[in-house]
Amino acid sequence: MTLTATRVKQTKRTSPFRSRQPTQFGQSNRNRSRFESFPAPPLPDPNRTVHRHRHPWCPTTARTHVNSVASPLPASPAAPSAASPALSPDTSLPASAGVFAELDGHEQVVFCADEASGLRAIIAIHSTALGPALGGTRFYPYADEGAALTDVLHLAKGMSYKAALAGLDLGGGKAVIIGDPATMKSEALLRAYGRFVQSLRGRYLTACDVGTYSEDMDVIARECDFVTGRTVEHGGAGDSSVLTAYGVFQGMRAAAEVVWGEPSLAGRTVGVAGVGKVGHHLVEHLLEDGADVVVTDVSAAAVRRVLDAHPEVRAVPTTEDLVAEQIDVYAPCALGNALTDDVVAVLRARVVCGAANNQLAHDGVEKLLADAGVLYAPDYCVNAGGLIQVADELVGFDFARARKRAAGIYDTTREVFRIAEREDVPPSVAADRIAERRMATIGRRDLWLPVR
Ligand SMILES: NC(=O)c1ccc[n+]([C@@H]2O[C@H](COP(=O)([O-])OP(=O)(O)OC[C@H]3O[C@@H](n4cnc5c(N)ncnc54)[C@H](O)[C@@H]3O)[C@@H](O)[C@H]2O)c1
Secondary structure (H helix, E strand, O other), X not given: OEEEEEOOEEOOOOOOOOOOOHHHOOHHHOOOOOOOOOOOOOOOOOOOOEEEEEOOOOXXXXXXXXXXXOOOOOOOOOOOOOXXXXXXXXXXXXXXXXXXXXXXXXXXXXXXXXXXXXXXXXXXXXEOOOOOEEEEEEEEOOOOHHHHHHHHHHHHHHHHHHHHHOOXXXXXXXXXXXXXXXXXXXXXXHHHHHHHHHHOOOOEEEEEOXXXXXXXXXXXXXXXXXXXXXXXXXXXXXXXXXXXXXXXXXXXXXXXXXXXXXXXXXXXXXXXXXXXXXXXXXXXXXXXXXXXXXXXXXXXXXXXXXXXXXXXXXXXXXXXXHHHOOOOEEEEOOOOOXXXXXXXXXXXXXXXXXXXXXXXXXXXXXXXXXXXXXXXXXXXXXXXXXXHHHHHHOOOOXXXXXXXXXXXXXXXXXXXXXXXXXXXXXXXXXXXXXXXXXXXXXXXXXXXXXXX
């Protein structure tokens, strides 16, 4: 069973953000959108009929939508004739009504079910303004379908922004498979899923995410041409954490240049929380650059692996210990929500730059960081190296080419800091603005479709 809902949209936003003016960005703003209070410079006029409404699940954006189009949903049996006013463009239709409000701002959402294998998946395409939508497949035991839908919509939107900021000709999408991968994952299920991805004919390109691995992409690729992040043996780019770590290092160099005048970590002390796939590669870049490194991880084995390879690295028992250390840079490379009010209160670093997604526990944390004199390098800006790596696989993976592109994260991060300074906004707002401007100014105005 598939149910697809498609809409074409444009984005538009209002709101300035004056990070250095506490009255505009203090405690009282904590629960408000960081975009709500601070108008952005105008984007190009979409010159189309639009509805405007707030985005319900991501409070950071006021969105403007073109009337829904091209919906392949079956017509209601009671649908009036074409001459009926109900079928003419109805700009008075409440934007918050019905399923389209749930899918807010996304071009297309596809629900996929395969009874034989037990597959239940949702594919969300947020935007194809810049090209086909790329994003991984998360295999996770969601509590219910609503939680799965919320997650996939949020993740897909994040991918649009990440690809746009990274300068890729790709849109944003994501997929979730509902269930416990430990018990549900099977060849039959992955191949059924691959057929659904194939049915979109390249509008959505899948890759690894939580609960899926390169080996799974190899299986999906047996049914589907639109897969990346496969194993090296199958012509893929392999482990994306290699260039993710490299990109984080480049972002950190850009931050070091702003704070200390030199794009180098030599002589600085960097604390890395989480030395898994990305963290341990990052440690190697830092040591090579002449930094002192302190690490922590809840996994003793992960710490052991780093210390065995690099005895000069120091380990501390917990992340709480790490942030309270006299470090110059804090690199969260474990889970999201690493930056809380409590962390900022004790943090002694001048820079935060790490791989973990969604580091800010709430929007107000960035203001707290700024007030404490800490420069925050936005997570989705500096951790785009993995996306760059799997995107390169789409044109025949060339590690040197992908690495060169990931090195560009240094320039992108500098640009984010430059716009933040010029427009007097926090770096994460500057990053969003750059991504939105790119989607609005060079993105297409209609759906991306495969060549016929
Ligand atoms: N792998 C990629 O290419 C990639 C790309 C973009 C973003 N990221 C993000 O970077 C982060 C790290 O990814 P990864 O691939 O290295 O994952 P990973 O699972 O290999 O490593 C995460 C490490 O963090 C540790 N950890 C978990 N909870 C912790 C805690 N409370 N304190 C300290 N350590 C803790 C784990 O033991 C593990 O060693 C994740 O947030 C991921 O979403 C990864």
